[in-house]
Amino acid sequence: MSDESRHDTPGLSSQEFRRYGKQLIDWLADYWDEVAETSIQPQVKPGEIRAKLPPRAPEKGEDFSALIADLEGIVKPGLTHWQSPNWFAYFPANGSLPSILGELVSAGLGQQGMLWSTSPACTEIESHMADWLVDLLALPQSWKTTGPGGGVIQGSASDATHTALVVARDRAAEEHSLDALVAYSSEQAHSSIEKGAKVAGFRHYRTVGVDDRLAMRPQALEEAMAADRAAGRVPTFVCSAVGTTGTTAVDPVRRVGEIARREGLWHHVDAAYAGSAMICPEFRALQDGLELADSYVFNPHKWLMVNFDCSMFYVADRRPLIQTLSVLPPYLRDQTSESGQVIDYRDWHVPLGRRFRALKLWWVLRSFGAENLRRMIRLHIELAQELSRRIDADPRLERVAPTPFALVSFRHLDGNGATDRLAVAINQSDEVYLTPSKLGDLSFIRVAIGQTQTEHRHVERLWELIDQLA
Amino acid sequence: MSDESRHDTPGLSSQEFRRYGKQLIDWLADYWDEVAETSIQPQVKPGEIRAKLPPRAPEKGEDFSALIADLEGIVKPGLTHWQSPNWFAYFPANGSLPSILGELVSAGLGQQGMLWSTSPACTEIESHMADWLVDLLALPQSWKTTGPGGGVIQGSASDATHTALVVARDRAAEEHSLDALVAYSSEQAHSSIEKGAKVAGFRHYRTVGVDDRLAMRPQALEEAMAADRAAGRVPTFVCSAVGTTGTTAVDPVRRVGEIARREGLWHHVDAAYAGSAMICPEFRALQDGLELADSYVFNPHKWLMVNFDCSMFYVADRRPLIQTLSVLPPYLRDQTSESGQVIDYRDWHVPLGRRFRALKLWWVLRSFGAENLRRMIRLHIELAQELSRRIDADPRLERVAPTPFALVSFRHLDGNGATDRLAVAINQSDEVYLTPSKLGDLSFIRVAIGQTQTEHRHVERLWELIDQLA
Numbered sequence: 057m058s059d060e061s062r063h064d065t066p067g068l069s070s071q072e073f074r075r076y077g078k079q080l081i082d083w084l085a086d087y088w089d090e091v092a093e094t095s096i097q098p099q100v101k102p103g104e105i106r107a108k109l110p111p112r113a114p115e116k117g118e119d120f121s122a123l124i125a126d127l128e129g130i131v132k133p134g135l136t137h138w139q140s141p142n143w144f145a146y147f148p149a150n151g152s153l154p155s156i157l158g159e160l161v162s163a164g165l166g167q168q169g170m171l172w173s174t175s176p177a178c179t180e181i182e183s184h185m186a187d188w189l190v191d192l193l194a195l196p197q198s199w200k201t202t203g204p205g206g207g208v209i210q211g212s213a214s215d216a217t218h219t220a221l222v223v224a225r226d227r228a229a230e231e232h233s234l235d236a237l238v239a240y241s242s243e244q245a246h247s248s249i250e251k252g253a254k255v256a257g258f259r260h261y262r263t264v265g266v267d268d269r270l271a272m273r274p275q276a277l278e279e280a281m282a283a284d285r286a287a288g289r290v291p292t293f294v295c296s297a298v299g300t301t302g303t304t305a306v307d308p309v310r311r312v313g314e315i316a317r318r319e320g321l322w323h324h325v326d327a328a329y330a331g332s333a334m335i336c337p338e339f340r341a342l343q344d345g346l347e348l349a350d351s352y353v354f355n356p357h358k359w360l361m362v363n364f365d366c367s368m369f370y371v372a373d374r375r376p377l378i379q380t381l382s383v384l385p386p387y388l389r390d391q392t393s394e395s396g397q398v399i400d401y402r403d404w405h406v407p408l409g410r411r412f413r414a415l416k417l418w419w420v421l422r423s424f425g426a427e428n429l430r431r432m433i434r435l436h437i438e439l440a441q442e443l444s445r446r447i448d449a450d451p452r453l454e455r456v457a458p459t460p461f462a463l464v465s466f467r468h469l470d471g472n473g474a475t476d477r478l479a480v481a482i483n484q485s486d487e488v489y490l491t492p493s494k495l496g497d498l499s500f501i502r503v504a505i506g507q508t509q510t511e512h513r514h515v516e517r518l519w520e521l522i523d524q525l526a
Numbered sequence: 527m528s529d530e531s532r533h534d535t536p537g538l539s540s541q542e543f544r545r546y547g548k549q550l551i552d553w554l555a556d557y558w559d560e561v562a563e564t565s566i567q568p569q570v571k572p573g574e575i576r577a578k579l580p581p582r583a584p585e586k587g588e589d590f591s592a593l594i595a596d597l598e599g600i601v602k603p604g605l606t607h608w609q610s611p612n613w614f615a616y617f618p619a620n621g622s623l624p625s626i627l628g629e630l631v632s633a634g635l636g637q638q639g640m641l642w643s644t645s646p647a648c649t650e651i652e653s654h655m656a657d658w659l660v661d662l663l664a665l666p667q668s669w670k671t672t673g674p675g676g677g678v679i680q681g682s683a684s685d686a687t688h689t690a691l692v693v694a695r696d697r698a699a700e701e702h703s704l705d706a707l708v709a710y711s712s713e714q715a716h717s718s719i720e721k722g723a724k725v726a727g728f729r730h731y732r733t734v735g736v737d738d739r740l741a742m743r744p745q746a747l748e749e750a751m752a753a754d755r756a757a758g759r760v761p762t763f764v765c766s767a768v769g770t771t772g773t774t775a776v777d778p779v780r781r782v783g784e785i786a787r788r789e790g791l792w793h794h795v796d797a798a799y800a801g802s803a804m805i806c807p808e809f810r811a812l813q814d815g816l817e818l819a820d821s822y823v824f825n826p827h828k829w830l831m832v833n834f835d836c837s838m839f840y841v842a843d844r845r846p847l848i849q850t851l852s853v854l855p856p857y858l859r860d861q862t863s864e865s866g867q868v869i870d871y872r873d874w875h876v877p878l879g880r881r882f883r884a885l886k887l888w889w890v891l892r893s894f895g896a897e898n899l900r901r902m903i904r905l906h907i908e909l910a911q912e913l914s915r916r917i918d919a920d921p922r923l924e925r926v927a928p929t930p931f932a933l934v935s936f937r938h939l940d941g942n943g944a945t946d947r948l949a950v951a952i953n954q955s956d957e958v959y960l961t962p963s964k965l966g967d968l969s970f971i972r973v974a975i976g977q978t979q980t981e982h983r984h985v986e987r988l989w990e991l992i993d994q995l996a
Contacts, residue, residue: 066898067831067890068623070555077551080627084634085540085547098646102867105650113658117895120624123888127631131885134647139636146644146857149879151636153538154590157550159633161597163833164554166609166621174616176568177604180575188583211681212877222725234704234727247855248878254853255692255876257704257727301857357879361537363633364879383724385717386964387616387771387972397572406725406876407682408718409619409827409834415601418593420537425587428536494856502857 141509148506151363158416172398182414193334213328216353216369218252224322242272270305299330303457313348332359472499611979618976621833628886642868652884683798686823686839688722694792712742740775769800773927783818802829942969
């Protein structure tokens with residue numbers, strides 16, 4: 057076995073990494089510079105990309121330039137351009153240039169932060185960012201990692217909500233059959249609540265009715281719980297949404313929290329999308345009552361320019377979380393852990409391994425600064441209000457829900473057919489991309505304004521298309 | 527609202543991204559060039575890194591050069607150097623330079639591949655890579671996405687195993703109380719099996735005894751199941767390990783599979799670490815019987831030079847997986863999905879959002895080529911055999927388990943105290959890093975050889991240290 061020189065390493069030598077890495081930095085910068093002008097949806101049919109790939113992996117290493125060529129020839133034609141300023145579909149998943157560099161360095165350092173000792177930098181910067189965000193968003197001070205609670209980065213709000221459901225389930229399962237436990241959310245809550253409840257093994261998941269603003273009706277929650285108790289079931293978990301996925305409706309967090317506390321349920325608040333808006337004081341009244349929450353999730357990867365994945369999960373008390381998720385085999389025993397002085401984030405979620413995701417969050421918060429993040433959120437919300445005013449003033453259209461944040465939900469007054477056709481026609485323009493949706497039997501169109509590069513002119517062009525095609 | 531020029535963007539302009547991005551590419555190349563000579567463990571005390579950070583996020587954006595300076599001043603002193611060729615701790619989490627560039631481009635493109643339509647490239651390249659790996663590792667052909675089964679990238683083996691447990695649980699829960707379900711693995715199985723079972727709501731988790739090679743005893747499994755059935759419980763899930771975490775012991779996959787099939791259990795195979803070795807035909811006999819598995823996980827992010835995270839999860843039949851994990855709200859309805867022609871990976875795991883992780887896997891497989899990947903695995907295993915021979919020949923030391931792959935498990939014959947002191951002394955050299963562990967009451971030392979840059983001379987130096995300090 058002879059030692060090979062580092063620069064003859066198969067794959068890429070360090071010299072080649074420098075060369076191709078810089079080429080890819082330019083390639084990505086060009087991508088971001090030009091994405092606004094790119095056709096937003098790919099024109100590929102199912103199977104078309106795979107058909108361009110050889111049926112088997114190569115035996116011999118290929119030159120890296122061939123891989124970069126395939127970025128243009130194979131990958132790019134198969135992309136849906138989430139980072140375009142003309143992206144109004146789903147919720148945003150807005151990245152930013154500082155965040156991309158954070159992800160690069162995180163990958164390059166190859167840290168695995170399961171324990172404090174396996175990467176003190178990963179662990180401590182993550183805790184510190186979680187605490188910075190408590191102040192930036194005015195979350196309860198006791199949620200800081202320096203207090204009884206704490207925050208952790210998870211991969212997605214689905215993961216975080218599932219975690220909350222599991223902790224709630226285990227607490228209730230101490231005294232009750234698993235078959236009897238019930239989880240609740242509004243009928244407008246995100247699918248991740250229902251999915252998380254299914255995955256966590258809840259046999260009973262109830263959707264609670266909403267008022268005319270599509271917010272959960274506390275009385276309906278109380279009635280549903282009473283009916284379950286009468287049938288011998290055990291109300292265990294309730295989720296309040298601050299910004300539902302359908303229409304960004306806002307549940308009455310304080311009222312739900314009071315009911316949950318009185319009845320002994322775990323109260324989880326899902327602010328996956330809207331949580332980022334709380335960096336602006338004027339929106340915080342919408343989540344009044346957070347001190348009555350047991351857990352909370354919001355996604356900097358949705359609307360705070362941190363590229364996916366970066367979902368912040370907070371608990372008011374970290375003890376039940378750690379008690380549920382801690383399993384300690386000998387190969388993970390660690391002196392520093394046993395001292396109790398440190399956080400070992402392996403016990404804060406399902407996976408053991410974890411990336412150094414705090415780096416990109418840190419870089420976004422520092423390179424933008426709080427004032428630019430507020431400015432961006434306010435810009436998106438103002439653009440949404442402006443679009444709402446135009447829709448309200450148009451005799452052909454109407455909004456189907458309030459616009460508390462930057463999602464505009466509207467329909468064509470000629471009915472579902474006209475609404476569906478309008479959505480299809482706008483998307484077929486291939487200049488912008490939005491999501492056709494349903495509220496019960498009612499078709500409507502979701503316009504989510506929140507990409508990093510989205511400016512006034514992009515929403516203007518969207519309105520022109522709506523106006524023209526309606 | 528006036529449009530700002532793209533180059534005045536807060537955060538980073540495209541021009542600045544080019545400049546700082548290239549600087550960081552060089553910084554990372556230097557890091558990889560020098561990591562072998564770096565002190566492998568950080569010299570920081572708990573809280574020391576946080577103490578260097580301001581208590582609050584900045585109001586105004588900072589210059590990016592300040593962030594890069596803090597990489598040197600704050601981050602680097604807090605790193606544990608997983609990518610060092612002197613890393614022998616835990617299992618490897620080996621990255622590589624092509625993989626890092628794949629992660630960079632994935633972050634830059636900002637794809638979110640929850641549905642085929644939200645990123646056809648992400649979805650189809652992922653399916654294609656899963657199928658390439660079926661051939662490369664000689665997994666059952668029916669596990670290809672073009673057949674009844676299929677593979678998907680998850681974040682970690684913990685996530686994958688948890689997913690398998692959930693699907694198994696739901697199948698059993700159709701007829702039985704959740705309180706009655708039982709999961710089994712060997713007493714040597716990874717903590718993620720126990721944790722996954724806890725998270726999935728199994729009230730009963732049994733560890734099955736092992737033979738003198740630390741492999742599960744099928745008869746002990748049968749006895750445990752019989753005892754549970756006699757007590758009214760329902761055997762539901764069994765995990766075979768191909769390469770346990772403690773000592774890389776290999777369970778009898780075929781025998782366990784036969785028992786599982788006969789008794790109606792879900793049979794999951796955890797090859798998180800050792801699965802990568804199956805790229806070499808000579809190791810495949812160790813997982814004979816895979817056609818009797820319902821699911822399988824292995825981590826290219828452990829030993830196939832794909833940087834964390836990239837865990838491959840396969841199912842023999844994708845229908846029960848999708849049935850358990852599919853929840854379809856209106857905003858996720860999609861014409862292409864409903865056509866049934868495509869894979870929507872949101873239904874293959876707990877999270878909804880997903881990164882374009884297939885890109886780095888594709889780049890590693892292509893830039894190295896299968897023959898270099900085989901060469902690397904064989905080198906690591908040969909280095910481990912060589913170290914084993916030296917330990918076997920040393921009157922002070924003995925191995926506590928066989929070395930089927932590249933993990934060497936040994937102890938000092940003077941007992942636990944001497945073994946523990948030896949591990950501490952070796953780690954305190956700060957030249958190499960390995961893991962002290964326990965087998966029952968017996969202390970031993972785990973040496974996992976598998977970093978991308980690890981060569982003969984690094985293991986030579988490790989042996990010198992062992993020899994000197996024993």
